Amino acid sequence: MGNLPPHSALLTDLYELTMAAAYFEDKLEANATFELFVRSLPAERSFLIAAGLEQALDFLEQLRFSDDEVQYLREQPAFHHISPKFFDYLKEFRFTGEVWAVAEGTPVFAEEPLLRVTAPIIAAQIVETFLLSTLTFQTMIASKAARIVSAAQGRRVIEFGSRRAHGPEAGVLAARAAYIGGCAGTSNVEAGRRFGVPVFGTLAHSFVMAYAKEEDAFRKFQQLFPERSVLIVDTYDTREAVEKIIENNMRPTAIRLDSGDLLELSVAARERLDEAGLRDTKIFASGDLDEYAITELVARGARIDAFGVGTALATSKDAPALGGVYKLVDIESGGVTSYRAKFSEDKATYPGRKQVFRFYDSDGNFQRDIIACADEGFDYDEQLLECVMQNGKRLHSSPDLSSIQQRAREQIERIPERCSRLRDAKPYPVTFSECLKKLLGDVRGRMKPRTGPATERSRVL
C-alpha cells in the first residue's frame, strides 16, 4: 500500500516508551512474545471477524522515529534521566520481529489470539498501542457488518457512516472493515481509492433543496447519472415525490427512503411504481438502521432491495469497543524461554505461545476450537495462526480485499447456526488445552511463592 500516509512512531502510549527506555538502560536484550486477543465478546456478539492485519503489517514495516519525533521525546520531562544513547537507538530503530496472525476474514472467538509478535522486547512493546487500536477496531466493525449483512438476507448493504465515524480516518478504516464483513461497498471515496472498496453515492436532501422544485432536481440528476439515479424521496413528502417521478415519466434506477415508516412506505411505493410500469426501479432504504431494524423490516415483508447503514455500523454503536489486550507470554534470552502470565483478579492470562486449532464436523462446519501451546500435536482441521512476517518483512503480498470478503462469507456459513444467529446465540465451544492449563499452573506456582492458595487472594491488603 505505497500510497498510505506514513504513520508517526509516536502513535503509542507514553509508557511504551518509558518502558523501552528502561529496558534499554537495563540492557535487557531478550526477545519477548506478546499475544493480542479479545478477552470476552460483548453481550450482543457471538463471533468476531478478524480484520485490520494489513494495516498492522504496514505499520510494522514502515515504523521509523523521525528526528522531530525523537527530539520531542528527548524534551519530555519523563526522559530527563535517560542517556542520549537511547535516543540514538530510536533514530536507528526498525521493527525486526516475527509475526503470526489469523488471516483477515476468519471467524474468531474470545481469548483466541489474533496476532502474536516475537521481537526484541523494546520493539515488541512499543507497537502495542497501534496494533490494538488497528486490529480491534477493524475486527469490531467487520463483525458488526457481518451481523447486518446476515439480517439483510441477500439484499445489498452499503456502509454509509463516515460522517458519524470517530474522525475522518476512522471512517476510511470502518469502510474497509465493513466490506470485509460483507457490505457491498461504502460511501467513503478515500476507502475506494486506498483499498479498492466499491464506492456508492448519488444525491442528498441538499441537492433536492438546492432547486426550486423537487422534480427539477430529480430530472437534472437523472440526466447526468442515467445508470445510477437513486432519487431521495423524503426531502419534503415521500408519497408526493414518488408521484412526481411517475407524473414526469422519470425512470430512476432506484428511489431512496430515508425517514418515516420504511415498511409501509416501501410497500406503498412498490405498488405505485409497479402500477406505473417502473418495475425495474429498485427501492433503497436508510435511516438509523441496524441488524435488528433490518431483520424486522425483512420479516414483515418490506419491499426493500438494498439498505444503507451508517452510524450503527461505522461506530458499532451497540458495542463500540472490544476488550482487546496484548499480553506478554514469554521471554527468551540466551536460548532459554521463560514463560510469563498475569494473575490480576479477573484478568489472568495464559503463558506461552499459542495456536488455535479448529475442528470440523463431517459437513465441514466448525465444531470446536482448542487454544493450545503452539507446538502441541492435534489432529486438527485448521490452525488459525500463520507466520506472516519474519525479520520485520511480510512473507506474502497483500491479499485482494474482495478475496478477504469472499473468505469471510464462506467461513461465516460454517459457524453452526446456533452460534451465529443474531439473538440468543449459544457460545461456540472453545477450550484451553490441558497442556496450556498445566503451564499456567507451573508459572503461577513459580511466580507466587509467597502466596497461599488462590482462594485467599480475594482478601484485601
Added chain:
Amino acid sequence: MGNLPPHSALLTDLYELTMAAAYFEDKLEANATFELFVRSLPAERSFLIAAGLEQALDFLEQLRFSDDEVQYLREQPAFHHISPKFFDYLKEFRFTGEVWAVAEGTPVFAEEPLLRVTAPIIAAQIVETFLLSTLTFQTMIASKAARIVSAAQGRRVIEFGSRRAHGPEAGVLAARAAYIGGCAGTSNVEAGRRFGVPVFGTLAHSFVMAYAKEEDAFRKFQQLFPERSVLIVDTYDTREAVEKIIENNMRPTAIRLDSGDLLELSVAARERLDEAGLRDTKIFASGDLDEYAITELVARGARIDAFGVGTALATSKDAPALGGVYKLVDIESGGVTSYRAKFSEDKATYPGRKQVFRFYDSDGNFQRDIIACADEGFDYDEQLLECVMQNGKRLHSSPDLSSIQQRAREQIERIPERCSRLRDAKPYPVTFSECLKKLLGDVRGRMKPRTGPATERSRVL
C-alpha cells in the same frame, strides 16, 4: 498546525462529488449556506462541549484535489457522463468560503449550530463529511470528558484510551478533545507532539512480567524515573506488591491500582503506605472506569488521588455517536437569498442563517438560549457564533489548547447545576425565536403548495 499530515480530498462521501458534478454541469454557481448541529442529545448527556474546530479549519485551508485523486474519480463509473471540465475544475479547487463557528470549549445544546459555512454550493457541499466527523467526534469526547472530570471532583483524570479508540488517529483526536473537556493529559504521545497535550505514562504489567521478581522491576523503574515512578501493583497480587514496596524501602511517586475492588484496595493501601511513612506516595486508579464508577468511588470514600480512564472516554462508550447533521439553510444567487428547509418526518430543519443568543442571570450564570435568525436584535449577553474564516482563510491564529480547556472549565461552571449534573439533569432552556418560526412557516408554505395541512402528512402514499 504545519506538522499535520495533509488530508486527502477524498475523505468524503461519493454523493458529495456526484452532486458537485451535477451542480457544475448545471452551472449552478450560487452561494449556499449550511449549518452543522446536533439534532438531539443522547439520553445520558445534558450539554455538549464544542471541540474540533481547529482541525475543521485546517482541513478547509489545506483542501486540494491531487492529480491522483482526480484521476481516481475520473475512472469511477459514476462519472462516465461527466465532462472533463469538471475534473479540471477539481484540480484548481480551493475552499474560498466564510465560516462562523462556536469557539471550542463552549457549552452547546441540541439544535444549536456549531458551525455555519457559506460558500459556492460545490465547496460548501463537499466538505460536509469531514466537518461532521471531525466536529461531532471531538465534541462527543470533550463532552464525555467533562462528565468524567466532574465526577472526579478535583482529582486529576488522565485519558488512557488510545488502544481502544477507533483506529490510531481517533486516539490522537480523542486525547485532544478529552483535554479540552478537562482531563489533565493523555497517554497518547502523538497528541502531545501534535497538539501540546500533556503526556503521562510509566509502566505496564508487561514490564513487571519481564523481570523475574516484581520488586526488581519496581526498583529498576524507580531508579530511572525517580520523579515519576507510578508503580503498577496488580500484576500478581496487589497487597503483596504494596508490601514489597514497603519492605524494600522504595518511595514511589504513586502506586497504580488496575483491577479488583478499587475502594477497598485504595483504603487498605493508603493505610499501609501511611504506616510505612509513605504519605507522599499517591494512589492512582484505573480499570474500566467511567463517570458513574468514579462518582461511587468518591462518594464511598476511596483514597484515590487520580484516575486513568480509557475505553469509556476515548470511545464515549455509552453514547458513541452524536446525531450531527449539516443542513442547507439558504441559497444566494444574484443578490437574492432563497431560504431552504427540509420537512422529512421527524427530521424537519429550520431555514435561514442562525445565531445562538445566550442570556445570563444576575450571577453571570447561563439562563437560557435563543436560536434565532442571524440578524435578529436581542439584548443578549453573548452570541455564540463568531466569524472565524473569510475567503477560505482563518481570521485568527489558533488559540492555545490550554486556554481552550480553561474556557471550557469556566463555562461549564456557569451551566445551572440542575442542567449539568450527571444524572437526571433537566433540559437547559433553548427556544427558537418567533422570527425563525415564522420563516419556517413561510418556507413550508412555499415549498409544499400541493400538500394539505401538516397533520395529513403521516398518511402513507
